[in-house]
Amino acid sequence: MTKDRKNKQRVADPEVPTQIKNPDLVRERRRHIIDSTVTLFITHGYHKTTTRMIAKAAGFSIGSLYEYVSSKEDLLYLVCKTIHEEVQKAVEDALADSTGDKAVLARVIRRYFTVCDNMADHILLMYQVTQFLPKKWQKRVLTNELNITDIFITTLNQMSGKSSFPVLEDNIVNLVGHNISVLGQMWAFRRWHLQKQFTLDQYAAIQTDFILGLIF
Amino acid sequence: MTKDRKNKQRVADPEVPTQIKNPDLVRERRRHIIDSTVTLFITHGYHKTTTRMIAKAAGFSIGSLYEYVSSKEDLLYLVCKTIHEEVQKAVEDALADSTGDKAVLARVIRRYFTVCDNMADHILLMYQVTQFLPKKWQKRVLTNELNITDIFITTLNQMSGKSSFPVLEDNIVNLVGHNISVLGQMWAFRRWHLQKQFTLDQYAAIQTDFILGLIF
DNA sequence: CCTATGTGAACGAGCGCTCAATCATACTTT
DNA sequence: AAAGTATGATTGAGCGCTCGTTCACATAGG
Numbered sequence: 407m408t409k410d411r412k413n414k415q416r417v418a419d420p421e422v423p424t425q426i427k428n429p430d431l432v433r434e435r436r437r438h439i440i441d442s443t444v445t446l447f448i449t450h451g452y453h454k455t456t457t458r459m460i461a462k463a464a465g466f467s468i469g470s471l472y473e474y475v476s477s478k479e480d481l482l483y484l485v486c487k488t489i490h491e492e493v494q495k496a497v498e499d500a501l502a503d504s505t506g507d508k509a510v511l512a513r514v515i516r517r518y519f520t521v522c523d524n525m526a527d528h529i530l531l532m533y534q535v536t537q538f539l540p541k542k543w544q545k546r547v548l549t550n551e552l553n554i555t556d557i558f559i560t561t562l563n564q565m566s567g568k569s570s571f572p573v574l575e576d577n578i579v580n581l582v583g584h585n586i587s588v589l590g591q592m593w594a595f596r597r598w599h600l601q602k603q604f605t606l607d608q609y610a611a612i613q614t615d616f617i618l619g620l621i622f
Numbered sequence: 623m624t625k626d627r628k629n630k631q632r633v634a635d636p637e638v639p640t641q642i643k644n645p646d647l648v649r650e651r652r653r654h655i656i657d658s659t660v661t662l663f664i665t666h667g668y669h670k671t672t673t674r675m676i677a678k679a680a681g682f683s684i685g686s687l688y689e690y691v692s693s694k695e696d697l698l699y700l701v702c703k704t705i706h707e708e709v710q711k712a713v714e715d716a717l718a719d720s721t722g723d724k725a726v727l728a729r730v731i732r733r734y735f736t737v738c739d740n741m742a743d744h745i746l747l748m749y750q751v752t753q754f755l756p757k758k759w760q761k762r763v764l765t766n767e768l769n770i771t772d773i774f775i776t777t778l779n780q781m782s783g784k785s786s787f788p789v790l791e792d793n794i795v796n797l798v799g800h801n802i803s804v805l806g807q808m809w810a811f812r813r814w815h816l817q818k819q820f821t822l823d824q825y826a827a828i829q830t831d832f833i834l835g836l837i838f
Numbered sequence: 839c840c841t842a843t844g845t846g847a848a849c850g851a852g853c854g855c856t857c858a859a860t861c862a863t864a865c866t867t868t
Numbered sequence: 869a870a871a872g873t874a875t876g877a878t879t880g881a882g883c884g885c886t887c888g889t890t891c892a893c894a895t896a897g898g
Binding site for chain 1: 888890
Binding site for chain 3: 874876877887892895
């Protein structure tokens with residue numbers, strides 16, 4: 407009767423725990439577990455973080471942990487997903503009031519770079535950790551990554567042709583979108599080195615000129 | 623009597639194996655082991671690659687493997703070091719005949735991007751794997767990474783003021799150096815996506831304009 | 839008393855690494 | 869040339885241990 411749980415290949419898409427009935431409880435606890443896990447993953451990395459550490463940090467026993475999360479891999483997926491949602495939300499908020507204009511693009515970039523600065527550890531974590539996901543979920547995470555780039559791309563497209571903006575080729579728009587994402591992440595990766603020479607704002611300003619140069 | 627071998631903290635700096643006498647043999651075999659390992663790490667990742675797999679791939683028994691390499695971590699360090707040396711050499715070769723000129727910088731960038739394309743798997747590996755090194759060696763690897771950026775920086779400094787080049791501020795030179803490295807690596811990370819829109823040459827051409835824009 | 843939830847000892851697969859034993863080859867001795 | 873010896877190189881069974889996961893049982897609430 408319990409045999410049908412045996413195979414490791416879980417049925418449904420991402421997140422399938424066990425037998426607790428109250429769904430609100432599950433959501434809340436799971437959220438709590440994810441938060442604790444993120445911190446642990448950031449400080450110790452995925453492999454050196456044991457499930458026992460996670461349980462302890464979240465204030466559960468290992469047994470309970472497995473009531474809310476079906477495997478360590480599963481948890482990793484949830485972590486990745488959550489981080490991306492966070493980054494994406496932060497970026498979208500920062501873009502909420504944009505209308506096509508040089509100064510606006512500059513502000514968008516500066517805000518995005520600020521997000522990258524605030525979430526630098528999370529960004530590094532994502533880079534380190536995606537590899538440990540099953541291939542199937544890796545794709546999904548990669549897609550989320552590209553979603554963020556897409557936000558810039560659509561923003562640029564909206565600006566294209568309006569106000570002081572020239573009409574932009576698709577190719578260029580795409581590349582600029584990628585460049586913005588990547589140069590933001592570059593700050594996360596190399597900030598210890600870059601900070602010796604620039605503040606975040608200076609960095610943002612120069613890179614903005616850089617990016618605008620490609621457009622105009 | 624054999625007790626003095628006990629502590630895991632190895633004495634010397636990086637690479638210390640065991641009791642085989644012929645040093646040429648050691649060098650050659652170790653090189654061979656590293657090569658086999660790189661392939662395995664790229665396809666399976668660090669943790670899923672077992673020492674037994676490495677031994678098998680290199681054509682040794684595990685016992686023999688440990689005659690040439692003192693630990694799996696050690697091997698990881700050697701792998702990182704070797705890759706960086708390779709990248710660095712490739713970049714330096716590509717830069718061998720540079721004199722200050724727009725066209726030359728363009729060629730330098732295109733060549734570097736080609737290196738990134740050829741060694742894309744290696745570059746990804748480096749990003750994934752550095753975290754598993756002991757802190758002490760992590761720094762060293764990070765330094766190697768920055769060395770490559772420095773190559774660009776010094777190249778740019780040599781160009782500064784000569785021929786058609788303006789005299790460049792230090793800050794700008796540094797940032798441009800970083801941008802070149804990072805935009806090359808961006809190709810490695812996102813090439814599956816970018817290839818839909820650009821060939822490597824097109825990518826290099828546009829990004830070069832981009833970079834030149836910051837200089838002129 | 840029954841259902842929902844929480845617990846942590848126990849399990850066992852898998853790992854890096856060691857080391858006593860064996861083999862191969864070169865050098866000595868007669 | 870044959871037998872003896874010394875030494876470097878190779879082997880793989882197995883040790884010690886970690887860690888993800890499970891499950892028989894405890895506790896709480898209604």
